[in-house]
Amino acid sequence: MTRADAAQRLAELRERIHHHDYLYYVEARPEVSDAEYDALLRELKALEAEHPDLVTPDSPTQRVAGAPVDAFQPVEHRVAMLSLDNATTPDDLREFEARLSRAQPGQRVGYVCEPKIDGLGVALLYARGRFVRGATRGDGRVGEDISANLRTIRSVPMRLKPGPLAAVDELEVRGEVYMPRDEFERLNRGLEEAGEPTFANPRNAAAGAVRQKDPTVTARRPLDAFLYHLSWSPGLTFASHWEALEALRAAGFRTNPRAVRAESIDAVIAACARLEADRDALGYDADGVVVKVDALELQRRLGSTTHHPRWAIAFKFAARQATTVVKAIEVNVGKTGALTPVAKLEPVPLAGVVISNVSLHNEDEIRRKDVRVGDTVLIERAGDVIPYVVQVVAAKRPADSVEFKFPDRCPACGGVAFRPEGEVYWRCTNTACPAQLKERLRHFGSRRAMDIEHLGEAVVEQLVDRGRVRNFADLYELTAEEVADLERFAEKSAENLVGAVQSSKTRGLARLLNALGIPMVGERVAQQLAARFGSMERLQAATAAEVAEVHGIGERIAASVTTFFAEASNREVIARLAAVGVVMTEVGFTAGPRPFEGKTFVLTGSLPTLTRDAATDLIVRLGGRVSSAVSKKTDYVVAGDEAGKKEVDARRLGVPVLDEAAFLALARPAS
Numbered sequence: 001m002t003r004a005d006a007a008q009r010l011a012e013l014r015e016r017i018h019h020h021d022y023l024y025y026v027e028a029r030p031e032v033s034d035a036e037y038d039a040l041l042r043e044l045k046a047l048e049a050e051h052p053d054l055v056t057p058d059s060p061t062q063r064v065a066g067a068p069v070d071a072f073q074p075v076e077h078r079v080a081m082l083s084l085d086n087a088t089t090p091d092d093l094r095e096f097e098a099r100l101s102r103a104q105p106g107q108r109v110g111y112v113c114e115p116k117i118d119g120l121g122v123a124l125l126y127a128r129g130r131f132v133r134g135a136t137r138g139d140g141r142v143g144e145d146i147s148a149n150l151r152t153i154r155s156v157p158m159r160l161k162p163g164p165l166a167a168v169d170e171l172e173v174r175g176e177v178y179m180p181r182d183e184f185e186r187l188n189r190g191l192e193e194a195g196e197p198t199f200a201n202p203r204n205a206a207a208g209a210v211r212q213k214d215p216t217v218t219a220r221r222p223l224d225a226f227l228y229h230l231s232w233s234p235g236l237t238f239a240s241h242w243e244a245l246e247a248l249r250a251a252g253f254r255t256n257p258r259a260v261r262a263e264s265i266d267a268v269i270a271a272c273a274r275l276e277a278d279r280d281a282l283g284y285d286a287d288g289v290v291v292k293v294d295a296l297e298l299q300r301r302l303g304s305t306t307h308h309p310r311w312a313i314a315f316k317f318a319a320r321q322a323t324t325v326v327k328a329i330e331v332n333v334g335k336t337g338a339l340t341p342v343a344k345l346e347p348v349p350l351a352g353v354v355i356s357n358v359s360l361h362n363e364d365e366i367r368r369k370d371v372r373v374g375d376t377v378l379i380e381r382a383g384d385v386i387p388y389v390v391q392v393v394a395a396k397r398p399a400d401s402v403e404f405k406f407p408d409r410c411p412a413c414g415g416v417a418f419r420p421e422g423e424v425y426w427r428c429t430n431t432a433c434p435a436q437l438k439e440r441l442r443h444f445g446s447r448r449a450m451d452i453e454h455l456g457e458a459v460v461e462q463l464v465d466r467g468r469v470r471n472f473a474d475l476y477e478l479t480a481e482e483v484a485d486l487e488r489f490a491e492k493s494a495e496n497l498v499g500a501v502q503s504s505k506t507r508g509l510a511r512l513l514n515a516l517g518i519p520m521v522g523e524r525v526a527q528q529l530a531a532r533f534g535s536m537e538r539l540q541a542a543t544a545a546e547v548a549e550v551h552g553i554g555e556r557i558a559a560s561v562t563t564f565f566a567e568a569s570n571r572e573v574i575a576r577l578a579a580v581g582v583v584m585t586e587v588g589f590t591a592g593p594r595p596f597e598g599k600t601f602v603l604t605g606s607l608p609t610l611t612r613d614a615a616t617d618l619i620v621r622l623g624g625r626v627s628s629a630v631s632k633k634t635d636y637v638v639a640g641d642e643a644g645k646k647e648v649d650a651r652r653l654g655v656p657v658l659d660e661a662a663f664l665a666l667a668r669p670a671s
């Protein structure tokens with residue numbers, strides 16, 4: 001390819017990629033697949049690599065090519081970026097109109113209303129249609145040159161579409177850079193997983209990205225931009241702001257589709273109300289509506305004060321954040337036994353309601369935000385979202401404040417609280433805990449647990465509310481007369497329920513273990529425990545290490561099981577269940593011979609046919625137990641290949657060593 005051909009092809013490729021970028025990032029209606037797009041970009045990169053002198057600053061490859069900088073260069077704005085006066089009520093908007101008519105009597109005024117995005121104001125400079133420079137608002141007069149970072153935002157055009165704007169020698173456009181809400185959430189999730197600090201809101205995240213010293217970091221932060229103001233365009237005249245917006249759109253800028261024209265202040269008030277009602281559906285944070293006089297000639301005549309233009313005002317949405325003081329941190333017990341911390345607040349009005357408490361979710365959340373009693377906290381309530389603590393106002397923390405310590409006892413019943421490893425919630429393990437009794441009873445009677453027909457929700461409600469049932473064992477003492485006393489209960493159905501309760505006694509150990517609602521013990525684990533230990537008595541006597549040896553159970557579940565049985569009220573309920581005749585063994589388990597009863601085994605080396613798990617299962621099923629170290633109390637060592645030290649220990653202590661064949665022979669009477 002000749003140099004001239006290469007230049008020609010490069011120009012074509014740049015043009016096509018700019019076009020597809022525009023369709024994808026501005027119009028959101030791509031015409032090519034990602035693969036086709038990537039092919040164009042690859043060809044461009046390859047050709048540019050061959051002809052580095054033909055790389056132009058507006059090439060799509062240059063979006064992330066900026067080098068890190070130590071400091072941003074100051075940029076003086078063509079026209080000062082003033083802030084806007086505020087309105088918070090419809091009356092404020094009417095007062096705004098009254099001021100306009102006083103300044104320009106007899107003038108009919110039309111308006112444009114646009115969502116006020118909670119992002120970072122920027123000014124973009126284009127020379128004859130090419131992106132030259134982008135700057136922050138700064139103090140309104142002098143901002144900082146963040147061109148390299150703005151280039152990474154794909155909806156910011158590097159080259160304008162042919163037309164009047166592209167022909168202007170020097171054009172300045174203003175807009176707002178922001179982070180879409182879903183991208184913000186994705187970014188925070190990623191940061192959290194990486195163990196890095198998260199951002200409090202999309203605005204902070206966008207601000208951090210825009211002022212990044214390294215553009216490659218900015219490029220990884222998903223920013224977007226809306227452009228809304230043609231601030232410098234010598235030689236171009238438009239009759240209205242609306243026309244200027246249309247010209248921006250035609251030149252390839254992303255403008256806000258929610259911008260509307262309003263013919264009167266009443267129409268403005270209605271537009272503001274509509275946007276406020278929709279604010280959660282916008283996909284980005286907006287904190288109000290910018291209302292501008294539409295006619296540009298009228299804007300010029302109205303002019304500005306030293307602080308604000310007289311022809312625009314910002315209508316602010318109702319505040320969604322407030323600060324208040326944490327008076328106490330209480331812990332509630334959910335119906336599944338989960339302990340949930342709640343901050344009791346000095347009541348504060350927020351977005352139309354008075355907030356006096358917010359959930360702190362769990363122990364990790366309290367730690368992460370380090371919320372303490374006495375702290376001043378920033379809380380937020382957005383739309384349907386329940387109020388939450390954004391952050392602690394560190395500067396207002398009392399000198400004597402102490403870190404919150406999560407209770408290890410249930411606040412409702414005083415039972416042992418347990419936080420299973422890998423879970424975020426502490427749970428009350430007391431099966432008789434009043435806060436969770438109804439939920440536990442429903443689970444106890446469910447089909448895959450004790451399968452008690454007729455023990456429906458309404459019955460459980462009444463039995464618990466009347467104080468007749470305080471734990472599982474109370475169920476078995478119910479009489480038909482008592483049940484018939486309940487509302488909407490015929491004598492016949494009372495008898496049915498009592499009959500169903502009585503016949504549930506023979507469900508067996510696996511079902512019973514599932515029914516007890518031990519944290520982390522569902523149907524499958526309950527079956528494994530029942531198969532392994534055979535009786536409630538043996539399971540209760542087992543150490544955590546012994547439970548953990550069961551195939552597929554492990555230490556986390558084992559800790560949960562032993563914590564459960566350590567709770568005195570649980571042991572008491574189980575003893576009462578046994579006393580009324582609930583079967584505490586696994587059917588079929590006790591029937592066979594138990595040749596290993598009371599024997600302790602140590603497994604070492606690899607056996608020819610049995611896996612370690614299979615050998616362990618066999619030993620436990622036949623009544624023995626497996627230990628990890630050889631001692632004088634060991635009855636047998638079962639040794640396979642490469643047995644090593646344990647076999648040596650066994651021989652030294654005189655413990656019999658079995659190979660697999662001898663071990664199976666010993667087990668044979670059972671099979």
Ligand SMILES: [Zn+2]
Binds near residue numbers: 413429
């Ligand atoms: Zn409790």
